[in-house]
Amino acid sequence: MTISTPVTTPTQDEVIGYIDSLSNWGRWGEDDRLGTLNLITPEARIRAAQLVKDGTVVSLSRNIDPDDADPLGTGLAVVQRFMGIGEAEHHMGKGTVRFDGVTEYVGIAAHGSNTHLDGLAHYSWDGKNYNGFGADQITSIGGSKALSVHHASDGIVTRGVLLDIPALHGVPWLQPSHAITPEELLAAEERQGVTVGSGDALLVHTGHAARTYAEGPNSPRNPNQPGLQAACLPFLRERDVAVIGGDAIQDVQPSGYGLDMLRPIHTVGLVALGLWLIDNMELTDLAAKVTETGRSEFFFAMLPWRMVGVTSSATNPIALF
Template identity: 35%
Template sequence: MSSNPDDAPAPPPATAGEGAVSRQEFDALFSAVRTWGRWADADRGAWNRVTPEQVRRAAALVRSGTLVPMARPWDTAPGPDNNKPALHYMSDLGDVEPPEPATHKDFIAVDYHGKAVSHLDALSHIAYRGQLYEGRAAQECIDAGGARFGAVSALGPLVTRGVLLDLPTVFGVPWLEPGRAVHAADLVAAEQALGVTIGEGDAVLLRSGSLRRRQERGAWNTGAASAGLHVDAMPLLAERGIALLGGDGDSDVRPSPVDGLHSPVHALAVAAMGVPLLDNLDLEALSAASASTGRYEFLLLVAPLNIPGATGSPVSPVAVL
């Protein structure tokens, strides 16, 4: 890690078409990282990697007890990166001669899969070539009543070791520009610069600095252009045996490097590897806290809502330092 941008490693290339991958190459990659048939509790996927012993090791990382929340605020304002604004209105103002004590109630609702809400993608969220994780036929497992395989209710809470790969810090830039692809070599460089090594059962969080860019430059259509992982980074994460992948975007670089696939990292992580995804996190406070302590590993707590049949859940992950 370098505080001097002149001494920092070169950032990844910024050309949108760089690193193009054919569908044939992608299908070979999908087969190579696939973990189908590995766990009896299949709709928990890679969360099966987190054992009680790993939870204890994660708990041992706590030093100061500082809590760092990572959820973005509930966003009710439409924008170029929020075409499905969340709803929030008051349903009881306590102003109709109520008995004491008066009550105040509100209603919230959201179509959370998108670019604005911090959320978890369960294994039922993504199908590739008509198949969910484990090769389950999506049309047989999911209907208007919800998902009968890979629902978020099957996951439960997760406590594990979190690793922050803070790429702007590594490369000495304020943020990665939209469209920048993060390759396997960049992940290895980040490990070396930040003094961490991704291991079995870890949750890997990728910071691109997108929220800082949004604060300074304004919102943009992140579905069209965003920094994120290139598909060539996924074999490394598969080899390391991660349990969870997330970031301040949705993990995919956009535009996609794979012809005809809008979210290839989603397909590899969720449908092939059984790794749930955390999308749209706010990693700015965690970046600052990690920089101040010089530690990029921490205890991570993720507790999705217990919604039977749901393909994911809004979530408010917490890092404990």
């Protein structure tokens, strides 16, 4: 398949202009805290449920393993696990008990190699988060007062669509720093016979996880990753995507822009569109399933933790066929 190259790559000033031109601020009310999750209507969930045919489930998350805490080499994946063994006998006091229990404390750096959901307070621009909420409402002690992942308490249950970019090019994975263009997204739709629509969970397979496992991670000081180029932002807005996920961090790295726009998909997506992001998914098995069945759409479900005041949740999304 011939893939046309984009006429132009947006300049940094043009990408900054997306903050206004693609904005969803006020679209669902001045106090809205759901952003694009508003696009997942009851009707969208019903349509998604009708995609279930054989009950096959594919997990879209990798393990959270303290013994392998940073498999993708992000440099931010601290996992602490402290086990408490023998609590029953210790706390029961008198006599000897015949049962015992184990408890633990687990600490996770949520924005790291593990699969996680980015909430709308994760990024700000000019002192504002999504819908104009002030970034000053986030403090290290008080947490995020206005926007938090607990607002997604209904879960993210909708139609999922996988666009397989390596398969489009006939390769097992994209090379580091491959910038995915809107033209490639359109070509993948055409090849797979699917169209991304309103309220969808769009998953973009780059093969980054598979390449990393095969060849080893990049240094955190040189975080080259395939991902979406900023030119894809109008596509995401026009299609009214509810959530976007990938097996890297959405943004191609390096992005080609300065420090102000180091990650334009994150910055414009979260702040202007109110678009929730799922970073570092495990999409290898899902891509194989799509190839095997020829089905690029499926029932998608993800139930983030109802944690108040935080900007991320570790999560285990699933695709149900």
